[in-house]
Amino acid sequence: METFAQQFWHETWVPFPVIVGRLLLAAVLGALVGLEREWRRRPAGLRTHILICLSTTTIAILAIEITHIDDFGGEEIRIDPLRLIEATTAGVAFLAAGLIFFAKGDVQGLTTGAGMWLAGTMGLAVGLGFWQIAVVLTLAAVVVLGALQMVQQKIRPQLPEDKETDSSSDPG
Numbered sequence: 001m002e003t004f005a006q007q008f009w010h011e012t013w014v015p016f017p018v019i020v021g022r023l024l025l026a027a028v029l030g031a032l033v034g035l036e037r038e039w040r041r042r043p044a045g046l047r048t049h050i051l052i053c054l055s056t057t058t059i060a061i062l063a064i065e066i067t068h069i070d071d072f073g074g075e076e077i078r079i080d081p082l083r084l085i086e087a088t089t090a091g092v093a094f095l096a097a098g099l100i101f102f103a104k105g106d107v108q109g110l111t112t113g114a115g116m117w118l119a120g121t122m123g124l125a126v127g128l129g130f131w132q133i134a135v136v137l138t139l140a141a142v143v144v145l146g147a148l149q150m151v152q153q154k155i156r157p158q159l160p161e162d163k164e165t166d167s168s169s170d171p172g
Contacts, residue, residue: 013068014129019061026057026126029138030119036145042112043099052092052116053123059088060127085124092120115145 012019030053031046038045063081096113118141125134 010065010069013065014061018129022057022061022126022129022131023054025131025134026053026123029053029122029126029134032138033115033119033122033141033145036142037112037115040145040149042115043109044112044116049115049119052095052119053126056088056092056120056123057127058123059084060124064128088124089117089120092117111145115141 027050030050034044034046034049037049063084067081096116099109099113099116118137122134122137122141125131125137
């Protein structure tokens with residue numbers, strides 16, 4: 001018979017220091033993308049991107065963990081960790097879609113919404129242990145959000161009335 005402590009606390013399959021490391025890395029990577037959004041004064045910035053990255057990392061870790069505990073070992077229960085990933089991406093996409101709107105003939109918030117979805121992907125990669133992919137993804141995101149913004153401004157200078165908002169080709 002299991003004690004209360006054994007029922008309350010599951011030993012993790014992934015070593016706990018690795019879980020902590022993954023969560024810390026997710027916070028740092030989410031912060032890198034969030035800082036760029038914060039710098040551009042977009043609606044979803046530092047805290048939002050960190051929270052999305054942390055939550056999706058946790059969901060990915062939980063997907064790994066539930067496949068290794070006996071509580072879900074019966075034949076009547078089938079574990080499909082991909083369902084958690086699908087639900088996570090759908091949930092983040094729902095949040096991101098809430099930021100996108102149409103105003104004065106321009107789509108607004110699209111880049112910020114894409115950044116939120118990207119933060120979710122980064123979190124899933126870190127949580128599943130693919131930190132190398134998450135780091136490269138984060139670096140690519142910073143380049144796309146930062147450096148390509150400058151290139152885009154050179155190609156298509158903003159009109160005087162557009163200086164306060166992004167235009168439809170870079171809504172964000």
